[in-house]
Amino acid sequence: MMGTRHPIVRSPARASDPNSELAALTTFSTTLAAGGSFRAACARALARAAGDFAWHAASVHLVRPDGVIGEAANTGAFLDAAARLARLHRAASTRAPVFGVQQDGSRRRRAVAIPLQAAGRTVGILDIVWDAGEGLPSQQFPFIEALATQLAAWVDRARLTDELEARLSETMSIRQQLEAYARDVRETFAAEKERAEQLADAFAELEQTYLATVQGLAVAVEAKDATTGGHLVRVAQLGRVLVRVLAPSLADDEQLRYGFLLHDIGKLTVPDAILRKQGPLSDAEWEIMRRHPAEGRRILEGIPFLEQARTIVYAHHERWDGQGYPLGLRGDEIPFGARIFPVADAFDAMTSERPYRPAMTIEQAFAETRCAAGTQFWADAVEALLEIPADELATIIGQGAEHA
Ligand SMILES: [Fe+2]
Numbered sequence: 001m002m003g004t005r006h007p008i009v010r011s012p013a014r015a016s017d018p019n020s021e022l023a024a025l026t027t028f029s030t031t032l033a034a035g036g037s038f039r040a041a042c043a044r045a046l047a048r049a050a051g052d053f054a055w056h057a058a059s060v061h062l063v064r065p066d067g068v069i070g071e072a073a074n075t076g077a078f079l080d081a082a083a084r085l086a087r088l089h090r091a092a093s094t095r096a097p098v099f100g101v102q103q104d105g106s107r108r109r110r111a112v113a114i115p116l117q118a119a120g121r122t123v124g125i126l127d128i129v130w131d132a133g134e135g136l137p138s139q140q141f142p143f144i145e146a147l148a149t150q151l152a153a154w155v156d157r158a159r160l161t162d163e164l165e166a167r168l169s170e171t172m173s174i175r176q177q178l179e180a181y182a183r184d185v186r187e188t189f190a191a192e193k194e195r196a197e198q199l200a201d202a203f204a205e206l207e208q209t210y211l212a213t214v215q216g217l218a219v220a221v222e223a224k225d226a227t228t229g230g231h232l233v234r235v236a237q238l239g240r241v242l243v244r245v246l247a248p249s250l251a252d253d254e255q256l257r258y259g260f261l262l263h264d265i266g267k268l269t270v271p272d273a274i275l276r277k278q279g280p281l282s283d284a285e286w287e288i289m290r291r292h293p294a295e296g297r298r299i300l301e302g303i304p305f306l307e308q309a310r311t312i313v314y315a316h317h318e319r320w321d322g323q324g325y326p327l328g329l330r331g332d333e334i335p336f337g338a339r340i341f342p343v344a345d346a347f348d349a350m351t352s353e354r355p356y357r358p359a360m361t362i363e364q365a366f367a368e369t370r371c372a373a374g375t376q377f378w379a380d381a382v383e384a385l386l387e388i389p390a391d392e393l394a395t396i397i398g399q400g401a402e403h404a
Contacts, residue, residue: 021143024052028147038158042151043073049147050075053140056109057129059084062155063092063122072124072155080104087113088125095122102129114148118156126151207254210305218261225267225275230399231348236260237396238344238385239337245384246340256337258305259312263341266296266313293317293326312337316345321375331378339378343369343385346377351397362393 031045042060050058059074069088080102091098091113102109109129116124126148218232239260244251267275270292274285281289296313300306315329315338322330332339350365360368366386373382 020052021140024049025143025146027052029150032150032154038154038161039072042154043075046073047075053144055128055130059127060116060151060155061088061125061127062159063124065121067092069125072158084111084113084127087111088127091115091125092122107131114144116148116152116155118152123152123159124155210254210258214258214261214306214309217265221262221264221267224272225264231352232261232264234348234352234396234399235263235341235344237399238348238393239340241388241392241396242340242344242381242384243337245387246380247336250336255306255308256312259309259316259337260341260344262296262300262306262309263313263316263345264292264296265299266292266294268299269295290317290325311335312341314338316341318342319376320378323376334378340381340384343377343381346372347385348397362390362397 028045028049031048032041034041034044046058046060049055055075057074057076060072062070062072064070069085069092083100083102087098087100092115095115095117097115098113100111100113102111109131111127111129114126114128115122116126126144128144222230222232236257240251240257243253243256250256270289274281274288277285293314293316297310300310300313312335314326315335318324318327318329318334318338319342320331320334320339322328347365347369350360350368351362353359369377369382369385373379
């Protein structure tokens with residue numbers, strides 16, 4: 001490996017002492033394997049070797065796959081850095097020892113850069129400088145070659161360690177990023193959940209406010225039309241049960257509930273003399289009374305949360321056969337809620353006691369309602385009424401004015 005093309009001047013002190021070279025190599029190996037970081041171990045071993053082999057200086061360099069050379073350890077100053085760098089690059093590219101001369105003032109020194117081979121490529125370079133006057137004893141060559149072989153294995157292992165550490169560092173970095181991301185997601189989720197809960201609370205509060213407003217208006221209507229005590233609450237409950245039978249998905253529709261509760265709000269505009277008149281109304285009085293659906297729609301105009309409820313208020317006196325008012329709508333032209341409402345309204349009226357007649361039984365009211373199916377009432381709504389359990393119906397119509 002070393003070759004003999006350069007004249008070697010034997011060192012008198014070490015000319016014929018192979019045992020000392022072997023001991024130096026052993027020391028080098030032991031020092032290198034003593035532990036610690038690669039660079040520190042390499043520096044210690046190189047310093048011992050330089051002393052034992054009587055070198056002026058020595059250094060170890062790492063060669064990266066992309067050809068960049070970096071110093072790993074050295075035993076002292078190199079006076080001619082440019083010459084050394086050129087020597088290192090030539091050794092890396094030729095993969096063979098490169099001899100050179102180092103000029104230190106008036107003194108000339110010789111040098112050799114030895115490529116360190118591992119896994120089929122040059123992984124490092126061992127550079128040695130010795131006094132030219134004393135020369136590098138040729139018997140050192142086998143030992144230096146063995147030393148270079150050991151160094152090559154160590155350099156390669158250090159390279160692998162560096163790569164593993166770099167990958168570990170990269171993995172840790174990615175993990176930290178993922179953990180930070182997960183933390184952000186958790187915090188965002190918690191914040192969004194809290195916000196959703198606040199919105200749900202606010203929405204529920206708003207719904208409660210709407211209902212309280214509607215109930216307040218309903219109470220105002222009942223207070224004016226005293227003959228219908230508890231009627232609004234009962235009709236609203238009956239209507240809701242009918243919706244549950246006919247369209248279960250709308251069972252909790254607040255707009256239908258509001259419409260049932262407020263259906264007669266237009267009566268607030270009807271004079272008490274007409275509203276509370278004992279005996280039949282005149283044609284003129286009926287004319288005024290029949291305005292209450294339109295008046296009710298007008299009262300609720302401009303209230304966004306009652307927009308759909310207004311359709312029930314306006315159409316609650318329409319009949320299935322088109323004989324109702326104010327528009328004379330027929331069949332499916334009548335809004336869904338207003339098709340249901342008359343059945344609930346009439347059933348409650350029939351089962352309520354009036355000053356001029358006693359309350360009908362549930363069976364009597366059933367019979368009357370059934371007779372008007374397909375004319376005054378939507379037949380499906382009548383059938384739905386007949387499906388309501390008797391005990392549930394009894395509970396609803398048993399509620400009096402105190403629930404209004
Ligand atoms: Fe009415």
